[in-house]
Amino acid sequence: MATAVHFGAGKIGLGFIGDLLHQSGYHIVFADVVEKTVAQLRKEKQYRLFLIDHDYQERIIDNVDAVSSIQDPDGVVEAMTHADIVTTSVMASNLPKVAPLIAKGLKARLEKHLPKMTVMACENAIMGTDILKKAMLDTGVMTSEQLEQAAVYPNTAVDRVVFDGHHHGQEGIEVGDAYELAIERGKLLDPNSEPIKGAEYVDNLEMYLQRKIYIINCGHAISAYLGQVHGYHTVQEVLHNERLLHQVKAAMAESAAALEAKYHFSKQSLQDYIETMFVKRMTTPGLSDPVTRVGREPIRKLSPNDRIIGPANECESFGLDNQYLLRGAACALLFHNPDDKQAVKMQQFIQTHGIEKAIAQYTKIQPNSAMFEKLLKAYWEAKAKLPANVGNAK
Template identity: 70%
Template sequence: MALAVHFGAGKIGRGFIANLLHQTGYHVVFADVVQETIDKLKKEQQYTLFLIDHNYDEQLIDDVDAYSTINEADKVVDAIQEAEVVTTSVMATNLDKVAPLIAKGLKRRVGSHKPKITVMACENAMMGTNILVKAMLATGEITTDELNEVGVYPNTAVDRVVFDGHHHGKDGIEIGDAYELAIEKNKLADTNTQPIKNAEYVENLEMYLQRKIYMINCGHAISAYLGQANGYKTVQEVLKDPQLLEQVKTAMMESAGALEKKYGFEHTTLVTYMNKMFVKRMTTPGLSDPVERVGREPIRKLAANDRIIGPALQCEAYKLANDHLLHGAAYGFHFQNPDDQQAVEIQTSIEQNGIKKTVAKYTQQPVDSRIVAVISDDYEQISKG
């Protein structure tokens, strides 16, 4: 049986990526740092998923194994040497931590004349596999020529809601039907193959990454910023408020308008995408997204190339409406969290430098630009209540 090695045995790892690997027919070996999880997978060789959209019916994922990246590094390297696919779901910020082991495993394949292995970082990040490749090269374990000899490295776009769950007297992971795994088709060794079944193989991954970040992540963040200002504790409470839901959806559709212009998406498909991948999923029974968690790190989320200002700038370039996006950004500059260093930094800047200079600094826009003026004016209106 074909072998796949997956780094990260958390909810996304087991509930999403390994689930698809299992459906494809691989024997899946997890590599993780959490010994309790490793021991349980080793002992049981299987785990349970609960299907949210089907009354929490059970789906058994069997034929799995697991190794500790700390205590069994050699076994992880051996598995990579024999695998057809290596995937990750460890968070993009941790790719540099798993890169050395992956690089060692790939190095073992040099000169072996094995078919090229497919290596994919399945992270919530722009071009995550490129980040992983860069991290592997930085280890000094392997060269660019050696990487190219032994493998291919498609980027991915990933999106799925997963939760811890307990049903029918057992623990498992809850998953919704809706998900997205888009894979760069042109980077496969053979563009006619599908190393993971039930994924989408696309010619232009950037458009799918941007659709996800400029619509789903955008709506998520704006919901949090609107929610805190209106006294709500969770995104789900925000989306139950018809007025706020309409504001969020309008902002998302402003983003959609720019995506239609830039990439040729059909309007109706983006409306369906918003309702299925955001509204329906974010209102899943049992889901609770605290606004402080969703709105965290506002400097990153209000940057020029990120989820709110990024689509607002695209709308500006195409001369499309972006008032609701900029309104959401204004609420972002109101975001308060004393435990969030970025939130504290923004509030300190507003106190010391005023709102206009602060907006210009963190959105990387000229202080006399229309975008800075609109956000600053909105901020002042919000402050007045």
């Protein structure tokens, strides 16, 4: 039986990538830093998924194991020497943290003269596997030539609704039917192969990555940031407010217009994508997605090529409207969460240096440009609405 090593036993790892790897016939070894999760997977050798669209029917994912990447890094390396594929779902910002261990595993494979394997980062990031590969090279564990000898590195685009769940007296992960896993066909060992069943193998991944990040991730994040400004606690509360739902959909429609201009997606297909992959899924009865979780790491989400500023920049380049995207960015600049390091850092920067320097620092939008002025204006308008119990609002 083929073996997969997956870094990250969180909700995406268990509920999405682990599910597809299981359905593809792999024995899965999860590498994670949470000792409790590792111990439970090692003991039970299985876990449960609850199918949201099927009255939370239970699906058992078995034939799994786990190893601690903190307590037993040698065990992770050893597992990689028996694997055919390595995948990750650790969040893009954590890829540099897992890169040294993955590089050591690949080096061990080379030393044992094992065949090339497939390494894929399944993250909410554009070209996440490229990010991981560069991070591995930066460790100095392997040379560029050795990395090429050890593995192939297809990029992916990922999307699935996953939540913690408790049903039938059991703990597990809630998952929706709809998902997207697009994989770069041209970077596979065999372009005609399907290492993960149920994935879509594409020749131009960038257009699918941007569609997912610039529409779904964009709408999700803006829902959270709008929600906090208006005093809501969950994304679902935001989307059940018709006025705020209109603003979220308007921002996604601006992104869609840029993607239509850039990649020639049909307008109708993008409208359907918004309704099916975002609105329908995010308003599924019973779902509760906290704005503090969805909005976490605002610095990353405000970066020039990410989910809000990225499509706003594309709109600007095509001469398209981006007012709702910039309103979303303004709300992101107001995001407060004392448990999120990036949110704390950003608010401290704003307090110390002012909002103008913060916009330039985090979005890289040029000061005094029309886009900069629109965002600044939107920031002050949103700040005036911020509830007094959020951060230091006055």
